[in-house]
Amino acid sequence: MKNWSQILLITKREFLVQVKKKSFLVVTIITPLIMVALIALVVFLTMANASSSYVAVVDESGLFTTTFRSTDRDKFAFYDKADLQGLRDTLQNSDYLTAILHIPPADSGFANLRNGIELTSNRSVGITEIMSYQDRLSDRLEQLNLERQGVTQQQLRDARFPVSLNVRKQSGDSFSDTNQMGEGIKTGLAYMLMYAIFMFIMIYGVRVMRSVIEEKNNRVVEIIISSVKPFNLMLGKIMGTTLVALTQFVIWIGIILIAMMLIPVFLPASADMSLAGADAAELVSEEGLGDIVQDVIGVLFSLNYWLIILAFLVYFLFGYMLYSSFFAAIGASVDNETETQQFMWIGLMPLMLGVYGSISIIQNPDGPVGFWMSMVPFTSPVAMMARIAYGVPTWQLIVSMLLLVLSVIGMVWVSAKIYRVGILMYGKKPSFKEMWKWLRYS
Numbered sequence: 450m451k452n453w454s455q456i457l458l459i460t461k462r463e464f465l466v467q468v469k470k471k472s473f474l475v476v477t478i479i480t481p482l483i484m485v486a487l488i489a490l491v492v493f494l495t496m497a498n499a500s501s502s503y504v505a506v507v508d509e510s511g512l513f514t515t516t517f518r519s520t521d522r523d524k525f526a527f528y529d530k531a532d533l534q535g536l537r538d539t540l541q542n543s544d545y546l547t548a549i550l551h552i553p554p555a556d557s558g559f560a561n562l563r564n565g566i567e568l569t570s571n572r573s574v575g576i577t578e579i580m581s582y583q584d585r586l587s588d589r590l591e592q593l594n595l596e597r598q599g600v601t602q603q604q605l606r607d608a609r610f611p612v613s614l615n616v617r618k619q620s621g622d623s624f625s626d627t628n629q630m631g632e633g634i635k636t637g638l639a640y641m642l643m644y645a646i647f648m649f650i651m652i653y654g655v656r657v658m659r660s661v662i663e664e665k666n667n668r669v670v671e672i673i674i675s676s677v678k679p680f681n682l683m684l685g686k687i688m689g690t691t692l693v694a695l696t697q698f699v700i701w702i703g704i705i706l707i708a709m710m711l712i713p714v715f716l717p718a719s720a721d722m723s724l725a726g727a728d729a730a731e732l733v734s735e736e737g738l739g740d741i742v743q744d745v746i747g748v749l750f751s752l753n754y755w756l757i758i759l760a761f762l763v764y765f766l767f768g769y770m771l772y773s774s775f776f777a778a779i780g781a782s783v784d785n786e787t788e789t790q791q792f793m794w795i796g797l798m799p800l801m802l803g804v805y806g807s808i809s810i811i812q813n814p815d816g817p818v819g820f821w822m823s824m825v826p827f828t829s830p831v832a833m834m835a836r837i838a839y840g841v842p843t844w845q846l847i848v849s850m851l852l853l854v855l856s857v858i859g860m861v862w863v864s865a866k867i868y869r870v871g872i873l874m875y876g877k878k879p880s881f882k883e884m885w886k887w888l889r890y891s
Contacts, residue, residue, distance in 0.1 A: 452678065452681055455677050455678065455681040455685070456681045456684050456685045456688065457685070458685070459677065459681065459682055459684075459685025459686060459689065460685045460688040460689040460692065461689070462685075462689065463685060463686050463688075463689025463690060463693075464689040464690075464692045464693055466689075467689070467690065467693045468693060468696065473693070473697075476697070477696075477697050477700050477701075478700075480701075481701055481704045501522045501523065501524070502522070502523050502524065502547040502548060503524045503526070503545050503546050503547050503548075504517070504523070504524070504525050504526075504547060504548045504549070504550055505526055505527075505528050505532075505536050505546060505548070505549045505550070506525055506526065506527050506528070506549075506550045506552070507527075507528050507529070507530060507532070507533045507536070507549065507550070507551045507552065508527060508552045509530050509551075509552060509553050509554045510552050510553065510554050510555040510562070512552075512555060512589065512590075512593060513552060513586070513589055514527065516585050516586070516588075516589045517550075517585065533549075533551065536549050537549065537569065540569065540570075540571050541571055543571065546571075547570060547571060547572060548568055548569060548570035548571070548574070549568070549569045549570075550566070550567075550568050550582070551566070551567045551568075551569070552566050552586075553565050553566070559590050559593065559594070562586075562590065566586060568582060592605075635838040635839055636811055638757075638838045639807075639811050639834065639835045639836070639837075639838045639839070640811070640835075642757070642761060642834035642835070642837065642838070643804065643807050643831050643834045643835045644804070645761075645834075646761070646764060646765055646768060646830050646831050646834050647800055647803070647804050647831050649694060649698075649765060649769070650765070650768055650769050650772050650773075650800065650830065651772075651797075651800070653690055653691075653693075653694045653769055653773065654769065654772045654773045654775075654776040654796070655776060656690060657686060657687060657690050657773045657776050657777050657780065658773075658776035658777060658779055658780035659780070660686060660690075660780070661683075661686070661777050661780030661781050662780045662783065678869075680865040680868070680869065683774070683777050683778075683781075683861075683864065683865055683868045684774075684861060684865075686777065687770055687773045687774060687777060687861075688770075690773065691766060691769055691770060691773070694765070694769065695762065695765075695766065698761075698762065698765070702758060753840075756837070757837050757838060760833065760834070760837050760846065761834065761837075763850060764829065764830040764833055764834060764850075764853070765830065767830070767850070767853045767854055767857050768829070768830025768831075768853065770857045770860075770861070771826060771827070771830075771853065771856055771857045771860050772796055772800070774857070774860050774861045774864040774865075775795070775796050775860060775864055776796065777864060777868060778863075778864035778865075778867040778868050779792045779793070779796075781867065781868040782867060799827035799828055800827075800828075800831065802822075802828055803822060803827070803828035803829075803830070803831030803832050804831055806818060806822050806828065806832065807822070807831055807832050807834075807835035810822065810823075810832055810835045810836060811835055814835070814836045814839040814840075814841075815836075815839075819832065819835070819836055820845070823836055823841070823845065823849050824845075824848065824849055824852060825852075826852050826853045826855075826856035826857075827856075829849050829852070829853055830853070833846075833849055
């Protein structure tokens with residue numbers, strides 16, 4: 450009972466010390482705002498970088514008079530063949546003309562147009578712009594070929610029959626439905642959760658290690674352990690930092706949920722999607738940006754997000770305790786951060802394996818790689834987050850969490866044996882052999 454009172458006392462102290470810092474408030478409140486600002490900045494830079502263009506089209510074939518229509522950003526003007534040389538002479542120093550699109554006369558089968566169309570520009574042309582021109586030209590030639598074969602545009606539209614596949618996953622007697630949008634959202638959510646777990650385990654794990662090194666170098670730890678056992682000190686620091694991280698997560702999740710409900714209110718029903726590509730523009734023209742966002746949010750809320758949030762917190766909590774106990778032992782064994790490099794790779798390798806292995810897991814969430822990586826405690830915090838959005842059998846979640854909890858207990862016990870010896874050692878760089886001896890001390 451005395452041990453637990455010491456652990457709780459250190460946990461409370463560690464939690465309050467970090468929460469009362471101005472940096473905690475700044476990071477907790479400002480970080481989501483910074484992320485929103487960065488997204489807005491990326492959109493702004495994308496729009497600012499998309500300069501307007503004035504393209505002179507010399508169409509000797511006469512087939513593309515309706516293919517290139519001017520917009521607010523891109524202007525197209527058609528010229529005769531006689532103007533071609535004059536346009537080329539003025540292109541380099543022109544203040545308004547940005548490019549010349551020359552389309553030669555077409556042969557009977559349009560074969561010469563496959564590689565005979567030329568775009569000359571006085572600036573660098575991006576791949577998106579090149580593909581936009583190619584798509585317009587290809588679509589027009591496809592249309593002409595069909596007309597030659599007696600197929601009209603109306604017949605082609607009537608013949609098109611897009612299919613949206615509704616995927617049903619059977620689990621016992623129940624079914625869950627999804628579609629292409631739903632699967633895409635699940636994939637994005639899986640990547641986000643996976644990288645969030647990885648990044649925050651590393652960030653807060655290193656924070657524990659630095660805290661231990663700082664107290665060791667300041668000799669504060671010598672005073673503390675005169676009344677507190679090293680094991681209780683280590684566990685209290687880990688639990689205190691864990692509560693700080695969970696507090697931040699709860700606040701961030703609340704902000705995200707509020708934003709998800711408010712975003713559709715402020716988004717217009719339609720928006721200019723000229724920068725997003727032809728497919729995105731067509732999609733928005735059919736449904737409207739606000740409706741699309743509403744659909745996305747509907748898919749997100751159709752997921753068992755309470756289970757996802759709970760699993761995220763559990764795997765972060767115990768995954769963090771697993772790795773932070775290891776980092777605490779490293780911090781107690783060395784005198785400065787430079788000396789930690791020889792041990793850090795041991796903790797980094799399983800996490801990196803979990804991250805890169807999870808890329809294949811997302812392609813097949815129920816495959817053998819996904820199963821075993823979500824069972825092994827050193828990779829399960831990352832791997833299970835890659836699977837959770839797709840649905841995981843309850844028994845696998847229970848077994849995975851149980852193995853993770855047992856591994857945390859074992860890792861804390863091993864790290865505590867290293868911690869209690871290393872925390873009072875100064876001026877000596879430990880080796881793996883010496884740390885093995887520390888583990889064998891009674």
